[in-house]
Amino acid sequence: MKAVWCWPESRGARYPFVTQLLTAHGIDVVFAKSGSERELEDLVSDADFLVVRRLPSISERIIKAGKRLRLIQRVGGECGNIDIDAAAKAGILVATMPIATDITVAEHTVALMLALARRIFQAHRSVVNCEYERLGLKPIRTTETLMVADWVNLSGPVALYGKTLGLIGLGVIGKEAARRARCFGMRILYYRRRRLTNDEEKELGVQYSSLHDLLRESDFVSLHVPHTAETENMIGKKELSLMKPTAYLVNTARGGVVNEDALYEALSKKTIAGAGLDVFREEPLPKSSPLIKLDNVILTPHTAARSSLEKAQIQWVVDNVVKCAKGEMPDHVVKAKNLNAVRS
Numbered sequence: 001m002k003a004v005w006c007w008p009e010s011r012g013a014r015y016p017f018v019t020q021l022l023t024a025h026g027i028d029v030v031f032a033k034s035g036s037e038r039e040l041e042d043l044v045s046d047a048d049f050l051v052v053r054r055l056p057s058i059s060e061r062i063i064k065a066g067k068r069l070r071l072i073q074r075v076g077g078e079c080g081n082i083d084i085d086a087a088a089k090a091g092i093l094v095a096t097m098p099i100a101t102d103i104t105v106a107e108h109t110v111a112l113m114l115a116l117a118r119r120i121f122q123a124h125r126s127v128v129n130c131e132y133e134r135l136g137l138k139p140i141r142t143t144e145t146l147m148v149a150d151w152v153n154l155s156g157p158v159a160l161y162g163k164t165l166g167l168i169g170l171g172v173i174g175k176e177a178a179r180r181a182r183c184f185g186m187r188i189l190y191y192r193r194r195r196l197t198n199d200e201e202k203e204l205g206v207q208y209s210s211l212h213d214l215l216r217e218s219d220f221v222s223l224h225v226p227h228t229a230e231t232e233n234m235i236g237k238k239e240l241s242l243m244k245p246t247a248y249l250v251n252t253a254r255g256g257v258v259n260e261d262a263l264y265e266a267l268s269k270k271t272i273a274g275a276g277l278d279v280f281r282e283e284p285l286p287k288s289s290p291l292i293k294l295d296n297v298i299l300t301p302h303t304a305a306r307s308s309l310e311k312a313q314i315q316w317v318v319d320n321v322v323k324c325a326k327g328e329m330p331d332h333v334v335k336a337k338n339l340n341a342v343r344s
Contacts (some may be wrong), residue, residue: 001325003049004041006032007075007317021318027325028239040063049073052081060086071324075099075317079174079334095330097317099172100309107174108304109252110184113165113220113275115298118246122295126152157271158246160184160204160218166218168211168234169225169253170196177222178204189214215242220250227254237262240272248285252304255280264290267297271333278304304314 002141003022014033032044035052037059044050044066052058053075063069063086071093072082079096087094115121125131131152132139140148163180167174167190178188182205188197189209201208215221221243225231235249236259243249249272251258260281266272274296280289283302291297320330 001027001048002046003027003029003051003321004040004043004047005029006035006050006052008035008053016115018314018318019270021315022321025322025325027321037062044069049324051075051317051321054081058082058087063087063090063092066090066092071095071321073097073317073320073330075313077102077175084334088233093165093324093330094334095320096332096334097313097320098332100307100313100316101305102172104307104309105173105252105304106180108278108300109173109177109222109224109250110180112250112278112298112300113160113181113222115246116220116250116274117160117163118155119154120343121298123152123154125218126154160186160220163187163219164217166191166209166214166221167206168192168214168221168223170206171224173252174222174224175204177224178206189218211239212242215239216244218247219244220248222250223253223257225257226255227256231257233257233259235259235263237265240266245271246273248272248276250276252278255283259293261290265295267291267294270296274298276300278302304327 005018005314015225027049032043040050040058040062044062046068047066048056048068049071050066050069051073053176058072058081060083063083063227064104069090069092070154072087074094074096076172077096077098081251084094085308086210086325130154135151137148137151140146161184164187167178167188170178170190170192174190178190181188186205188206190206191209191211191214195208196204196206209217225234234257238247239263263275267275269291271281276298277291279302285291285299285301291299320332323330
């Protein structure tokens with residue numbers, strides 16, 4: 001049996017790990033180089049399994065070339081880049097697999113929200129800088145009832161509970177963020193080009209909104225859109241002016257979707273309360289950036305996707321391929337109408 005691995009994010013040192021896992025089950029693995037349609041046509045001609053993430057689009061042409069294909073494994077929770085109908089006609093299973101990095105980006109989004117809301121970094125600095133000395137205080141030994149609570153008198157911490165989160169973009173990461181925000185008792189608005197179905201909205205506990213209304217009503221605005229010509233600087237001076245002065249902007253998407261000059265102006269003039277940014281127009285963020293000097297912004301070095309789950313993600317995908325190789329039904333199979341008998 002043979003598997004074609006077209007997942008460039010797992011490149012480098014992880015390739016031997018993939019090879020080891022698959023060959024242990026009698027599956028040879030070939031790694032796509034360019035991921036072009038022509039290359040994949042050649043590679044899948046004698047392959048049983050195809051693993052693919054963002055690119056390329058798995059067209060009917062590629063599917064027809066895969067005379068032995070039994071499974072197309074999409075790394076991700078959606079499979080818009082795969083011709084599901086063509087796969088169904090060919091009797092090929094299509095399965096998705098939630099991306100570990102989608103989960104960690106969603107967690108990072110919530111972490112930034114919490115850090116902003118609770119003023120975690122200001123509180124941390126007050127402790128390590130021994131600001132109690134400036135306030136004329138002396139440490140005391142505490143007991144269950146004797147303590148010096150909030151001795152720094154940190155103004156502004158708020159709870160997420162009862163606040164409104166506005167999600168701009170509601171793909172896989174946005175949905176993961178929505179699920180986590182619900183645990184904090186937040187009201188969740190979302191804006192995207194294509195509205196979800198009523199059932200999808202009910203399952204996620206989200207409400208559709210225009211971009212204008214979302215910006216006006218949200219206490220936290222979180223971006224989850226790709227950087228395209230359409231989304232270039234989609235959050236600029238006009239959009240920031242619509243936000244509440246008590247609202248926060250969180251960006252774990254791409255730096256180019258926010259006009260950083262307009263954001264600096266809004267933050268420095270306190271027309272919005274703060275921002276949590278993991279992505280920037282230029283990376284690493286240059287030391288000349290005025291954002292660095294602000295005390296109402298939290299900056300992280302594009303690390304939202306990094307976690308201990310990265311290697312586990314590869315294991316999840318391999319396990320699904322192995323299930324199919326053993327004649328078992330893989331997890332997260334996409335249901336298609338008029339699916340032919342699966343090849344065996």
